Amino acid sequence: MPDALPYVLILYYSRHGATRALAEQIAAGVESRSGIAARLRTVPPVSPTCEAVDPEIPAEGAVYASLDDLRHCTALALGSPTRFGNMAAPLKHFIDTTSELWVGGALIDKPATAFTSTSSLHGGQESTLISMLLPLLHHGMVYAGLPYSETELYTTTAGGTPYGASHLAGQRSDKPLDEAERHLAFAQGRRLARLALALEGAR
Numbered sequence: 001m002p003d004a005l006p007y008v009l010i011l012y013y014s015r016h017g018a019t020r021a022l023a024e025q026i027a028a029g030v031e032s033r034s035g036i037a038a039r040l041r042t043v044p045p046v047s048p049t050c051e052a053v054d055p056e057i058p059a060e061g062a063v064y065a066s067l068d069d070l071r072h073c074t075a076l077a078l079g080s081p082t083r084f085g086n087m088a089a090p091l092k093h094f095i096d097t098t099s100e101l102w103v104g105g106a107l108i109d110k111p112a113t114a115f116t117s118t119s120s121l122h123g124g125q126e127s128t129l130i131s132m133l134l135p136l137l138h139h140g141m142v143y144a145g146l147p148y149s150e151t152e153l154y155t156t157t158a159g160g161t162p163y164g165a166s167h168l169a170g171q172r173s174d175k176p177l178d179e180a181e182r183h184l185a186f187a188q189g190r191r192l193a194r195l196a197l198a199l200e201g202a203r
């Protein structure tokens with residue numbers, strides 16, 4: 001059952017909290033606009049043997065996403081830590097369950113974006129963002145990165161790319177979002193909310 005208020009689904013996986021920090025900042029950007037809400041959802045970890053069964057509600061953070069969360073969203077922000085230059089398996093695992101939405105065209109013409117966190121500066125942020133873009137294109141979504149009118153893109157010494165928000169968490173995963181990263185994630189959420197409302201009117 002769709003919410004009365006349209007919502008941006010912020011769907012992410014985060015093992016150590018860095019990607020989650022970006023997700024929360026994007027949510028703040030979404031909620032800075034009126035008439036639209038942010039819905040934060042995560043996905044459970046996966047194991048190589050697929051024998052692990054997680055409790056239905058995680059011990060902390062956002063609750064697990066359902067297909068209906070995705071089906072009824074007005075826009076989507078997809079977030080994952082970088083793993084070998086790619087999105088993490090738990091997020092890919094969830095995306096691989098979305099065939100019925102693809103068959104029904106549930107996400108066609110909805111705006112989408114992506115965000116990521118890495119331990120090293122050149123550890124593959126852009127390639128991970130592009131890896132998340134691929135399934136979004138297959139679903140017929142309209143990808144929105146970050147425009148250079150966000151001037152922090154010129155000056156950042158950590159995360160923040162035209163492909164989407166990102167964070168340099170450091171080798172110990174202990175760096176908080178810096179000012180530019182916070183600004184860019186917020187701007188990404190705010191822009192996605194604006195596009196969501198505009199495209200919803202056009203659909």
Ligand SMILES: Cc1cc2nc3c(=O)[nH]c(=O)nc-3n(C[C@H](O)[C@H](O)[C@H](O)COP(=O)(O)O)c2cc1C
Nearest residue numbers: 014015016017018019081083084085118119120123
């Ligand atoms: C299996 C694995 C692969 C990783 N691959 C990369 C990588 O390619 N580049 C990188 O900079 N960091 C890599 N990392 C580090 C994470 O991307 C980084 O710690 C990230 O900030 C974790 O986000 P989280 O706190 O949301 O879990 C990897 C971590 C793991 C566990």
